[in-house]
Amino acid sequence: SSGINAEWPLRPGGEKPFEGLTEEELLNMTEEDLLARGLDHMSKEKSDLQQKMKQVEKRLDYFTRAQRLVEIPKLKKEWEKAKEDDKVWWEQKENERIEMTIKKREQEISTRQRLLRMVDDKKMFEATVLEAKEAAFNSELERFESELEQIRAQRKEAKKLEILKKLAEDRKKEELARAAE
Numbered sequence: 001s002s003g004i005n006a007e008w009p010l011r012p013g014g015e016k017p018f019e020g021l022t023e024e025e026l027l028n029m030t031e032e033d034l035l036a037r038g039l040d041h042m043s044k045e046k047s048d049l050q051q052k053m054k055q056v057e058k059r060l061d062y063f064t065r066a067q068r069l070v071e072i073p074k075l076k077k078e079w080e081k082a083k084e085d086d087k088v089w090w091e092q093k094e095n096e097r098i099e100m101t102i103k104k105r106e107q108e109i110s111t112r113q114r115l116l117r118m119v120d121d122k123k124m125f126e127a128t129v130l131e132a133k134e135a136a137f138n139s140e141l142e143r144f145e146s147e148l149e150q151i152r153a154q155r156k157e158a159k160k161l162e163i164l165k166k167l168a169e170d171r172k173k174e175e176l177a178r179a180a181e
Helices: 023-028 031-180
Strands: none
Touching: none
């Protein structure tokens, strides 16, 4: 059947392909003509939309490039400032480290000098302790040697007495043996 069914609801924008046509022209058109006219209109709309999208894309690209052209120098300035700040911070930390190293070295030198001054006192103390120990050892040695001499003398005396006693006994036995003979 040809013609437009009046019961078909038209979508919004669906009447555009048929603008400028009278009702009589519309009724004389076949379904294929109507579909072809609708498809032509849709392809035209599609190409219009694509063209608008390209324009929006170009504007966005231009805006993005312009923004980059503005932002890149700002970013470079920020980068340079950050580099400068980092350099200042590093130099400050390096100076602090050097100061700490110098203070530590000075402290080590003063400690060394104090210890060197103590060396003489240490040697004197060691000599005093050594002399005291040597004196104690020598007095103990003298005491031991004198006791040893006394013990030897006592033993010698005891041995001498024992020998004399034995000789006296031997003489007595001999005298008794002579007398018994």
